[in-house]
Amino acid sequence: MEIASKIAKAVQDGIHTLYAAEFPLDKIQLQETRPEFEGQLTLVVFPFLKTSRKKPEDTARDLGEYLIAHAPEQVVKYNVVKGFLNLTVNPEAWVKLLQHIQQDPDYGFVPVTDESPLVMIEYSSPNTNKPLHLGHVRNNLLGWALANVMQANGNKVVKTNIVNDRGIHICKSMLAWLKYGNGETPQSSGKKGDHLIGDYYVAFDKHYRQQVKDLVAQGMDEEQAKQEAPLIKEAHEMLVKWEQNDPEVRSLWRKMNEWVYAGFDETYRKLGVGFDKIYYESDTYLEGKAKVEEGLEKGLFYRREDGSVWADLTQEGLDEKLLLRSDGTSVYMTQDIGTAKLRFQDFPIDKMIYVVGNEQNYHFQVLSILLDKLGFKWGKDLVHFSYGMVELPNGKMKSREGTVVDADDLIETMVADARQMSADKVNKLEGISEEEAAEIARIVGMGALKYFILKVDARKNMLFNPEESIDFNGNTGPFIQYTYARIRSILRKAAEQGIAIPAQLPTHIALSEKEISLILHLKGFAQTVRQAGQDYNPSCIANYCYELVKEYNQFYHDFSILREPDEQVKVVRLALSAAVSQVVKNGMGLLGIEVPERM
Numbered sequence: 062m063e064i065a066s067k068i069a070k071a072v073q074d075g076i077h078t079l080y081a082a083e084f085p086l087d088k089i090q091l092q093e094t095r096p097e098f099e100g101q102l103t104l105v106v107f108p109f110l111k112t113s114r115k116k117p118e119d120t121a122r123d124l125g126e127y128l129i130a131h132a133p134e135q136v137v138k139y140n141v142v143k144g145f146l147n148l149t150v151n152p153e154a155w156v157k158l159l160q161h162i163q164q165d166p167d168y169g170f171v172p173v174t175d176e177s178p179l180v181m182i183e184y185s186s187p188n189t190n191k192p193l194h195l196g197h198v199r200n201n202l203l204g205w206a207l208a209n210v211m212q213a214n215g216n217k218v219v220k221t222n223i224v225n226d227r228g229i230h231i232c233k234s235m236l237a238w239l240k241y242g243n244g245e246t247p248q249s250s251g252k253k254g255d256h257l258i259g260d261y262y263v264a265f266d267k268h269y270r271q272q273v274k275d276l277v278a279q280g281m282d283e284e285q286a287k288q289e290a291p292l293i294k295e296a297h298e299m300l301v302k303w304e305q306n307d308p309e310v311r312s313l314w315r316k317m318n319e320w321v322y323a324g325f326d327e328t329y330r331k332l333g334v335g336f337d338k339i340y341y342e343s344d345t346y347l348e349g350k351a352k353v354e355e356g357l358e359k360g361l362f363y364r365r366e367d368g369s370v371w372a373d374l375t376q377e378g379l380d381e382k383l384l385l386r387s388d389g390t391s392v393y394m395t396q397d398i399g400t401a402k403l404r405f406q407d408f409p410i411d412k413m414i415y416v417v418g419n420e421q422n423y424h425f426q427v428l429s430i431l432l433d434k435l436g437f438k439w440g441k442d443l444v445h446f447s448y449g450m451v452e453l454p455n456g457k458m459k460s461r462e463g464t465v466v467d468a469d470d471l472i473e474t475m476v477a478d479a480r481q482m483s484a485d486k487v488n489k490l491e492g493i494s495e496e497e498a499a500e501i502a503r504i505v506g507m508g509a510l511k512y513f514i515l516k517v518d519a520r521k522n523m524l525f526n527p528e529e530s531i532d533f534n535g536n537t538g539p540f541i542q543y544t545y546a547r548i549r550s551i552l553r554k555a556a557e558q559g560i561a562i563p564a565q566l567p568t569h570i571a572l573s574e575k576e577i578s579l580i581l582h583l584k585g586f587a588q589t590v591r592q593a594g595q596d597y598n599p600s601c602i603a604n605y606c607y608e609l610v611k612e613y614n615q616f617y618h619d620f621s622i623l624r625e626p627d628e629q630v631k632v633v634r635l636a637l638s639a640a641v642s643q644v645v646k647n648g649m650g651l652l653g654i655e656v657p658e659r660m
């Protein structure tokens with residue numbers, strides 16, 4: 062039981078003893094004392110006044126005296142400020158709390174059991190006509206971090222991906238490769254498969270635009286020209302053949318998709334993300350159509366005269382939603398219903414979280430209602446983890462024009478920049494090999510990228526500035542990583558000097574306010590993890606880590622550790638340092654960020 066919990070129980074006992082009344086434990090409010098007042102924890106007295114029938118100051122003094130007499134292991138002093146009872150906690154209690162945190166490698170995490178609820182999280186959702194870009198990077202990093210946070214809150218987690226591997230956009234790349242590719246392959250070109258296919262998607266758009274331009278020059282209306290351009294007609298013909306399971310088209314589709322998947326896997330590995338189960342739209346869209354037909358038979362949907370199938374959501378305050386076109390082909394909503402059906406068959410899902418950009422807010426509002434109507438128990442409560450767009454200082458990205466910020470290029474640049482920025486520091490490390498230097502640069506570069514993206518509240522649009530992200534000062538990944546490496550260096554030096562942190566820390570020592578403040582901050586990690594899970598907000602983990610290392614750096618600046626003459630104080634400060642490093646490692650680990658042992 063933590064300090065605050067023990068004090069709250071003692072307050073409850075005090076109310077019973079002093080006023081012969083029962084008071085609910087969960088209504089007893091303890092908070093951190095404001096910096097301008099003496100003490101570390103403050104009890105809000107106002108809720109007890111009806112019970113005590115006394116003034117706030119008198120009630121506070123009653124409880125203060127009771128705590129001094131009956132909870133001396135937790136409280137050694139108190140002062141009253143109006144309706145607030147400020148408590149000075151026994152230093153021994155702080156040391157015991159520190160020892161608990163330092164010796165628990167999983168402090169702040171709730172263990173997962175067989176009875177834990179199962180949460181499925183969908184993220185990434187790439188198209189097989191182009192490589193992953195900066196927007197995908199934010200999506201993947203958010204999805205991976207959220208999965209870690211949900212697991213740290215005691216949930217079983219299944220990480221899943223839905224690959225958009227069918228449709229007109231896929232046919233555009235295939236057609237362009239047939240026309241302009243001359244049999245080019247990833248092996249013959251030396252390009253990653255997803256980059257190669259992305260080049261042909263851009264090539265299609267380039268030639269298509271020219272055809273439209275030529276038709277307009279011949280006097281055709283632009284909208285008509287877009288429909289009549291030979292390339293777009295051929296692409297639609299190819300899509301029809303794909304739908305009809307044409308063996309030649311399907312063979313080409315499978316071959317080109319395999320190239321893309323190999324490229325995706327390499328990018329995912331660099332990002333440090335992965336999946337437990339991958340679904341493909343080419344498998345789910347027919348399932349969706351069947352589920353819609355089933356809903357039609359049950360009277361949940363209706364068919365119009367042209368044969369199209371719709372859901373009337375006007376009773377829910379929305380509009381009517383198309384589910385099947387008049388020619389029987391599916392739309393995105395149908396595919397999502399089919400994917401949900403397969404997932405529900407595969408896993409006993411208790412909660413479903415979709416990590417998808419905020420431009421799809423309405424889509425998921427509708428999907429939730431439709432899944433609920435179709436009988437999915439988690440449909441009504443599905444969570445759309447809606448995140449804002451990520452842009453660069455020079456503006457938005459456009460896939461068709463080839464102006465995207467490629468994920469692989471971004472990763473390579475970040476690691477190279479980290480190598481350049483840390484060259485002086487790394488070169489000062491004696492005996493470091495080229496491989497170690499490269500690994501440190503990778504960890505720092507990826508840490509800079511991930512932290513810069515994840516420290517921003519996901520709901521907000523963000524501007525990604527690579528130069529700011531790689532800075533070794535301020536609220537950045539490298540600053541946190543450098544502090545971790547500094548602590549690990551201190552602990553290595555202590556071990557070299559034969560100084561070990563004992564299993565039982567000395568408790569009869571005077572702690573400074575800074576040390577108590579650090580222990581309080583460490584204690585807050587568990588609540589931060591809870592909050593991140595409740596709010597679906599990994600950014601609070603990132604900013605907690607920054608505040609913790611900032612606090613530690615002030616402590617490191619003001620106090621000696623290895624040069625401290627008092628051996629008991631020295632080992633407590635080493636334990637404090639070790640606890641900070643462990644919590645930083647765990648916190649950054651939730652974000653998918655590695656921390657180097659030295660920098």
